[in-house]
Amino acid sequence: MELLRNAVRPYAWGSRTAIPELLGRPVPAPHPEAELWMGAHPGDPSHVIGPDGAERSLLELVEADPAGQLGERCARRWGGRLPFLLKILAAEEPLSMQAHPSAEQAAEGHAREERAGIPRDAANRNYPDPTAKPELVCALTEFHALAGFRAPERTIALLQAIETPGLAKYAVLLEAQPDPAGLRALFTTWITLPQASLDELLPEVLDSCVQHVKGHGEFSEECRTILELGEAHPRDAGVLAALLLNRLTLRAGEAIYLPAGNLHLYLHGTAVEILANSDNILRCGLTPKHVDVPELLRVVDFACGEMPVQSGRANGRIAVYHTDAPEFELSRVEWAAGDGGEVALDCAGPQILLCTAGDLLVTAADGEQVELRRGHSVWLPAADPAVRVRPLHGAASQLFRATPGTC
Template identity: 85%
Template sequence: MELLRNAVRPYAWGSRTAIPQLQGRPVPAPHPEAELWMGAHPGDPSHVLGPDGAELSLLELVDADPVGQLGEDCARRWGNRLPFLLKILAAEEPLSMQAHPSAAQAAEGHAREEKLGIPRDAANRNYPDPTAKPELVCALTEFHALAGFRDPNRTVKLLKAIETPGLGKYTGLLEAQPDPAGLRALFTTWITLPQSALDELLPEVLDACVRHVQDHGEFATECRTILELGETHPRDAGVLAALLLNRLTLRAGEAIYLPAGNLHLYLHGTAVEILANSDNILRCGLTPKHVDVPELLRVVDFACGEMPVQHGECAGQRMAVYHTDAPEFELSRMEWPAGDDAEIEVDSAGPQILLCTEGDLLVLASDGEQVELRRGQSVWLPAADPAVRVRPWGGERSQLFRATAGACEL
C-alpha cells in the first residue's frame, strides 16, 4: 500500500476553498480548484509515494504489472486498465449539461470517429475512447444537481405555472403526449430552435420565473435554478432543457447513480464522484464546448420519473455500500463517531483506493506496515496486497471512502 499524490484540475467552475480546506492548505486558493483526481487516468494519473520520497505514476505502475496491481480477472476484463476514476468534485458554479454513452454506443462511436480520422484531442471529438462512462456522485456537503427527466405530467404543471405567450404551444405539445416520446419531441424541438426564436422565448421564460419566485410559487426552487442558468448562459437552449429535469438537493452521504443516457447537470456543492475511466461526453449546452445535437439525441435516455437517491446499504455497523449496475466500480463509505477507534477489515478485492474525508486514520497491514491517512489523503491498495485494517486515531469523527472495481467476471 502506498500514499498517493493526486492532481487538481483547475476548471473555471471550481471552488477556491473546498479542496484546499479538505487537504489542509491555505484558503482561498489562487485559482478555482474543481476536481481532485485519484486513479490511473492518462490525462492526470496519481503518483504513488515511496518510503524514500521517490514517486512513480500509478499509470506506469499498472502498465508494468497489470496482474499484480489489478488482479488477473480485472486485468483481463478491462484490458490491463484500472477501470475506475475516483474524484473530489467541488462545484462553485454549474457545469455543462451532458450525458454519457453506453458501452455499445461508445465502441461504435469511437470506431466511427477513428475511421473518419478525427484526432482524439479535437474539439469536435465525441468518443476519444471506446468505453462507457457511468458515474455515481455522493454528497460531502449539500449538493445540488439536475438529473433525469421529471415525470411529464409534473413538468406540464411547472410549464403552466410559468405560462407565457411563447411557451404555451410547447406546453401543449407535452400535455398531448406526456411520456418519453413526448419528452423527446419537446427536447428535440427546444435544442434545435433557431437562435432568433430562442432570443424571443428565453427572456419571456426568465421573466415568468422571476414572477413565480416572487410569488413563492410551488416551483420556486426550479425557477431559481433556471434564472441562475439564464444569467450565465442567456442565449442557450440548455436553459430550456433544464426545465425538463429533476431538481435534486442531496444531503451529505446521499448519492445518485447516472447510468448511460442520463442527462444531468451538477449545480453546486462538494462530493465524492466515482466513474468509469473514460472521457466520452455528449454535451447538451450551457458550455462553449462542442455540442453535437444528432449524436446527443442518439445517446440520451428519455425514461422519466423521480431520480432515485441512495443512502448506502448497510454492510456492517460502520459501513454503507452504494450499489449500481456498473461493472467498472463500486463505492462504499465507512464512518466512525468521535471517540470510536474500532478497526474495520478491508478485504483484498482487487484494486482499491481509500480516501479519508474526515479525521485521521491508520491503515494497518498484516506484516506490521502502517500508513497514516490524514484528511484529504488517499492510499493505493494493489490487488496482490493482503487485506488491511483501518481505524481512526486522534479521537475525532472519521470518514473513509473506498473505491473498488465492480464485478470483473467476463
Template identity: 70%
Template sequence: MDLLRNAVRPYAWGSRTAIADLLGREVPAPHPEAELWLGAHPGDPSTVLGADGERSLLDLVTEDPIGQLGERCATRWGNRLPFLLKVLAAEEALSLQAHPSAAQAAEGFAREEAAGIGRDAPTRNYRDPTAKPELICALTEFHALAGFRDPQRTVTLLRSLEVPELAHYTELLAVQPDADGLRALFTTWITLPQPTLDALLPKVLDACVLHVKAHGEFDLECRTILELGEAYPGDAGVLAAMLLNRLVLQPGEAIYLPAGNLHAYLHGTGIEILANSDNILRCGLTPKHVDVPELLRVLDFTCGDMPVLGGDPAAPGLLTYRTDAPEFELSRIELAGGAAGEAVVGSVGPRILICTRGSVRLRTADGEAVTLVRGQSVWLAAAEPEVLLDAVGDAPAQVFLATAGAA
C-alpha cells in the first residue's frame, strides 16, 4: 500500500474551493481547480510515495505490468492501467460532448494517423485508439445534461415557449417523436447558418425569461438555457441542450455515460471514473473544434429518462455502481464511526482508493497499515493482498474504490 500524490488540472471552468478544501489547502485557491487526477495517464500520472522514494505510477506500471496490474488486466489492456479516477469540480458548464465506442475509436484513430493529422492538432478527434466510457458520482449536489429526453416531452417544452420561429422545428419532432426524429432535428440545428442562429437564439432566450417569470413547468430547463446562452452567445450547442435530460444528482447518486451519450456537466463536485482515453467529440458550448460529420457518426439518439444509479450492495459497507464498461468499476465504501463497521477490499487487480470523508485505517493480514485522512489516496498493486478498512475515531468515513472492470 503506497500513498499517492496527484496532479490538479487548472481548467477555467473549475472551482476555487472544492478541490482545495478536499486536500486541506487554503481556500480559495489562487486559480480555478477543475480536476484531480488519480492514475497512470501519460499527461499527469500520480506519484507513488513508496518506502524506496517517489516514483511515477506510470513508470511503475510500465516496468512491472504483471505485478502492478495482474496478468489478466495487463494482457487485456496492453500493459496499461485501463482507468483514470478523478475528482471533478465544475463551477461553470463544461463543453457539450460525446465519446466514441471502441470500434469507432480504433477506426477513427487509424484514419487520422493515415491522414497525417498531428496528435496535438486542434482538429484532431481521435488521440488514441480506445473508447472513453465514463461514470460520475456526486459528492455534492451535481447538475448535468445527459442523454436525449423523451421526444414527446421535448415537443411539450418547445411548444410551451411559444416562439413562432421555433414552430417549424418543433413540428419536425412532433411528426416523428423517436430517435430518427431527434437525429433530424439535432442535425438541422447543429448545421444552422450563423445568421439564422443569431436571429433565433435571442427569441428563444426571451421566451425562456418569460417561462421562468411565469413559474412554468420547465423552469429548471429554461434557467439552464439562459445560463448557457449568456455564456455562449450564438452557439448551436445552446439549442442542442434543449433536447437533453436536465439532471440534479444528490450525493451518492451517479450516471453512466456510455459511447455516443451526449452530455455536459454543469455544476458541482463528483468522483469521475473513465477509460484512460482522450477521445472527445464536441458538440458546442466551447470555442474548440466541432467536427459535425464525425459527431453525427458517433452520437446515439436513443431517447428517454437517464438512469440514475445509487450503487448496488456488494459487501458489508460497500456499494458498487454496475455498468458494462470493461475498463473500470467504481464502488463507494461507507464506514460507521467507532467499532460499528468495517469493510474488506479484495485482491482484485489494480486498485486506487481515495478518502472523501472522515479518516480511515487500511490494514492487511500481514500487519501493514496506512491511515488516510480526507483527500488522501492510496495505490494497491494487483500483487498486494486484500485490505480491511475501518473508520478512525467516532466519525463516519467514506472511501471510493476504483478497479478495472469485471466485464
C-alpha cells in the first residue's frame, strides 16, 4: 500500500484551476492542466512513493512482478498489463469528437498497421496498440457532453426547427429512413462533404441556430453547443455531426459509459474518468489531429436513443458503476459530515484509491496505515490484504476506487 505521484497532462483544452485546486496547489496554474493520470500507462506512469520517500515507476513494478502486483488471474488475462487507467479530466474547452474500437477491431487494425510499417507514434496511426478502449466518465462538477446518436425522431425535430434551404436537402436522408441506417447515411454524407459545400452550409446552420436561441426555442441548449463548436472550428464537418448526438448535462456523481463505437465529445467540466489502458482513438473532427473517415465509419456504432445516465448502484456508502467492460470497474464511496464509519474494501486484483473530498485514513489488515489527502491516491497491489477506510476529521468525504472488471 503506497501513495502515488501522478502525471499531469497539459493539453490546450484543459482548465487552469480544477486540477491545481484539487491538489492544493496555487490557482490559477500558469498553463492549462487537462488530465491527471493514475496507473501504469507507458506514456506517463504513476510513481509509487516508498516509506523512505524513494520513488519507482508503477509500470516498472508491474512489469517486474505482474503476479504479485496484479494477481495471477489479472496478469494472465491482460498479458501482465494493468488493464485500466484512472484519470481526473478537467475540460475548459471541448475535446475532439471521437469513437473507440472494439477488441476485435483494435486487434485487426493494429495488425494491419504493423504489417504496413506505420510507426506507432506516427500522426496517421489509428491503432498504436491491439486493445479496446471503453471508458466511463463520472462527474465531479456539472459536466457537459455529447454522446451517442439521438433518437431519429428528435433529431428530425431539431433539424426542422433550424431548417435552412441548404440543410433541408440533407435532412430528408433521415426523414426518409428514421433509423440507424438513415443516421449512417446522413452522418457519412456530412463528414465527406467537399470543403466548398461545407463553407456554404455551415454559416446557414449557425445563423439559424442563433435565431433559434434568440427565440428561446425547444433546442436552445443544443444550438448553443453548435454555436460554440462552430466558433472554435468554423469550417469543420464535425459541427454538423454534433447535430446528431445527445446533449447531456451530468450532475456530480452521475456517469455515462462509452462502449466501443460510441461517438462522443466532452464539452466542459471536471470528472473522474476510468478507461481501458489503450491509446486507440478514431477522431471525427473538431481537431487539427488526424481524421481517417473510412476507418471511423468502420468503428462507429449508429445505434440510437437516449444515452443512459447512471448514479451508481448503492450498497450502503458504496455506489458501483456497472458496465460490461472487463478492463475496469469504478466505485464511489461517500461519507456525510460527522459520519466516521469504516468501509472495508477487498479485491482479488489491484486497486487504485483516489480521495476527491475530505481526508481519509486507509488501514490494512496488518496495521499499516496511510493518510489519503484530497487529490491524493494510493496503489494497492493484489498481494496486499484487504483495507478499511474512514474519514479523518469528520468532514464530508469522497473516495473513488478503480479495480479490474473481473475483480
